[in-house]
Amino acid sequence: MRLKWSHMTFVLLILAMLALAACGDSGATSGNKSQGQSNGNGDPTSFDASKQYTINFWEAFATGANKKVLESLTKQYTDKHPNVKINLQAYDSYTTLQTKLNASIAAKNPPAIAQVYENWAMQYKQNDNIVSLQPYISGKNGLSSSEMSDFYPSLLKDGQIDGQQYMMPFNKSDEVLYYNADLLKKMGIEPPKSMSELIVDLAKVTKSDGSQWGLSLTPSVDEWSILYKALGGKDFVSSDGQKSAFAQGGNKAFAKSALETLAPLVKAGAVHVTKQYAWQNDFASQKSVFALATVASYSFLQASIKGAFAFNEAAIPAGPAGQYTVLYGTNLSLFKGVSDDTRAVAWDYLKFLISKDANTTFVQKTGYLPIRQSVFNSDAMNSYYSKFPARKVGSEQINNAFVASFQPGWQKCRDEITNDYTSVLSGQSSADAALSKMEQQCNDALAQ
Structure with a gap:
């Protein structure tokens, strides 16, 4: 009887281990990691491309050309990513945006991404409300060193707190x-x-x-x-x-x-x-x-x-x-209080907004500054500046x-x-x- 019981225990142990492994795979692909954990394989930029996501972006582009171009660029992104829905929550002023952000953080229901000023971000960082972007920049879906050097150094520095990147330039x-x-x-x-x-x-x-x-x-x-x-x-x-x-x-x-x-x-x-x-x-x-x-x-x-x-x-x-x-102008930050995979998708959307093509369109339609040197020196912008040299x-x-x-x-x-x-x-x-x-x-x- 003793040998028979030992064999049965061994079989049950193997089955239990297999079940646990299966559960672990399911959790990794679903992307439902709890706050503070990294995504699959330790990469914060990874997410399940077959899953449906809703990203809340809080901003202050409520009227005019700013509103139109942001809506147009966001549609470009969602057309290419049909599994992603971007909710643009536009507020009538940056003061209102800050008030709403502070309230959402206190209620533990912040957006995944938002426009922020430098002193807001400093406070959010001190209170552990936003994440460092360094792991996202160095992730598989990150930004290469050549891409980072394409941004104006002064604008990258503007987004740093204690030597780490907590913000990326947007409407500067x-x-x-x-x-x-x-x-x-x-x-x-x-x-x-x-x-x-x-x-x-x-x-x-x-x-x-x-x-x-x-x-x-x-x-x-x-x-x-x-x-x-x-x-x-x-x-x-x-x-x-x-x-x-x-x-x-x-x-x-x-x-x-x-x-x-x-x-x-x-x-x-x-x-x-x-x-x-x-x-x-x-x-x-x-x-x-x-x-x-x-x-x-x-x-x-x-x-x-x-x-x-x-x-x-x-x-x-x-x-x-x-x-x-x-x-x-403001920068873009990613907030804690959302799931890791949701924030990974928000990072992907952020990357799109600050990409060369998107920034070129944004600059021409709004009058904001190019945030990348390649945009300023591009043929498209040279053509634009030939028509509007003062720009x-x-x-x-x-x-x-x-x-x-x-x-x-x-x-x-x-x-x-x-x-x-x-x-x-x-x-x-x-x-x-x-x-x-x-x-x-x-x-x-x-x-x-």
Whole structure:
């Protein structure tokens, strides 16, 4: 009996092992690994091509050319991948997008992929809400070293936290100087290349009866920060990220001058201070000759102007410390809280959106910057630039573009600086009082 029982046990053990192996194969191919595990064979980019997937992409392309091109590119992807459904959840602003993302994370129901700003991603990384993209980049369905080197180095660096890639560039832009080319030609004025030339030109094109002013501007922290850097300012935030640096040491004089530079022109009527997007209406109706805005504003201006006059872009005029511009736009990140195979499909979709062909279409339709050097140098873009030569300006100044800070508290700093800068331009506050308030409010925000 003892030998008979031992033989039966051996048979049952073999059957159990086979059953467990079968279960293991089933789990690997189904892709239903729990959060924190890698996909089959340890490759985070692998997924079951025969399975149906739904990918939620949260973004802020709710209107205009941006909405149309994203929908078109997404259809291209899903046409080639009929087993994948992409839900484009468009929000009316980046503020709304951030609010919804934060709420979804708290509810443990985030999207697989979303547009994010750098300081959002820093907070999400600190709270373990997004994943490092390094394993995806090096996976079987990843990006080769030559593909990675094709992206502009400054844009890749913009997506790094603690030396690792947590974001890939998507809709990137920088600020440029728009100008009424027909009017400048008529007046024999060349687009200004320095701040001093710009100030002279703004006064020159302003009409004394108030029917035309040099510049229409909705003030923001970005115009102040460009002036701050161009005048000689260095850091915005201390190295430990705990307090502001713009009002410390030698930076203080440049921060104050940046607040004051345009104020006399506002008082003289050469600069018209507006709210929200009213500057676009002023420029399109030829009430203003110049405008400061991102390259992404091009398609909106084009739709409003409708060929009534020729307008162009120029690089932001340089100050004593050089030429600077702000880097705008969001990156793409992948979120925790979804299954590994769902995130692997989201990575595949992300790869498509930042591919050479997709980015070429995206740039031409929206006015955003090429994120890959091969796109900028391609025949398609050379042909495009031959028709719209000023559209090259944004890319040509990309190495001078900066992001003031990745710190999560910087968002509150941005809001405070915008308010105080506006108050100085409108004559409601002195530069000294505004700078003191900016420093205190930013220190409080960064210390939280």
